[in-house]
Amino acid sequence: MATVLKEHHYSRNFIQNLIVNNQVTVNNKIISSTKLILKNNDEIIITIKAQPEHTLKATAIDFEIIYEDNDIIVINKPNNLVVHPGAGNWDNTLVNGLLFQAKVENADKDNLRPGIVHRIDKQTTGLLLVAKNKISQHILAEQLKKHEIKRIYIALVHGTIKSRSGTINAPIARSNSNRLKMMINEQKNSKEATTHFTVLERFKDYTLVQCQLETGRTHQIRVHFEWIEHPIVNDPLYSKFKLEDVNIGQYLHAKIIIFIHPTTKKNMTFECNLPDFFENKLQLLRKESGK
Structure with missing residues (x-):
């Protein structure tokens, strides 16, 4: 049955x-x-019962704004902060914090992601672009759809990647066995996914890489590096290696974002440093490697 x-x-x-x-x-x-x-x-x-409608709640949430004007906000998202409300977490997300600070237009019952142009995972840190009004959100969403927003990530992965650079081109679909995970799959509902990477630094048993997304699938970098057998360090979903710290999650940081301003049409570039726990890990690896 x-x-x-x-x-x-x-x-x-x-x-x-x-x-x-x-x-x-x-x-x-x-x-x-x-x-x-x-x-x-x-x-x-x-018989599937209708889910109750949810009204977004304004909640005091701590996050760093590195740029803001009348149309956009660029945020340095901290670790362990979910971007938008969903099952199991309706009140303690970045969106709730944006509403609390009156940073974005109020949501309605059909829009539980006001201002959100793209998302990063709960335990991925770094830059997130938010639109303050519906017009800017629409324009930026179109840029994202046309691959005109450039996003660069830093990741620490297991193993030594010998090549200086590479491209991972493999379609991604939701896992049939675990609905929380994504997987490489050629099935009909899979979506094209491309990640370009460059090796920044090698350590004993680890490699630091810079990744540029050509597409933006759920968990894309995490899935792609698991697929090439170099999973991201401390990834609770995709790494088969022992977790080092369950409180911080994967060593993945959205470092750079480049886009065209929705109103002024100027090229905008933003960059943010690695969080302390990530930088401390690199310093430890350098010390162990005699660098």
């Missing part, structure tokens, strides 16, 4: 919860087991 429903792109946990809550019937009878053996022409009815 569960296997049949899973083929329709529901997760196993989601299916099990539906059954436990009496939301699945077979031939008009509520079922209580995920192991029911189905027969040809059995009629399965799934």
Whole structure:
């Protein structure tokens, strides 16, 4: 039973919860087991209850603004801050903080991501571009769609990458076995993904790389480096190596962003330093390598 429903792109946990809550019937009878053996022409009815509407709450959130004018904000996002509200976290995100400071136009029930042009993961640090109004958000979203916004990241990965530079071109789709993860997959719903990288520094068993995104898929850099067997250090989802610190997550930092201002049309470039925990890690590796 569960296997049949899973083929329709529901997760196993989601299916099990539906059954436990009496939301699945077979031939008009509520079922209580995920192991029911189905027969040809059995009629399965799934009742999925509508999710309650959420209203965004203004919350005092600490983050660093490195540039602001009437149309845009450039933020240096700290570690462990989610960008926008979603399941499990509706009140303690960057968006809630932006609303608290009245930095972006108020959201409505159909827009839970006011001002958000692009996102970075909760435990990825660094530069994030935010639009202060809907017009600027639309213009910047078009730039992003056309690959006109340049984003450069710094990552520390496991192993020694021998080549000085390279391009990882592999399509990304959501994992069939873990809905929190993405994976390299050629299936129909996969999306083209390209990451260019340059080696900045090599250590014993580690490599520091600079990455430029040509596309912006979910977890793109993390998935791509896992795929070439150089996962990002301390990545809780994609690294098979022992985690060094569960509190900081992957060593991945959005260092540079370049874009065209939505109103003035001037080229804008911003750069921010690595966070202390990242810089301290590099200093330790340099010391161990005798540099």
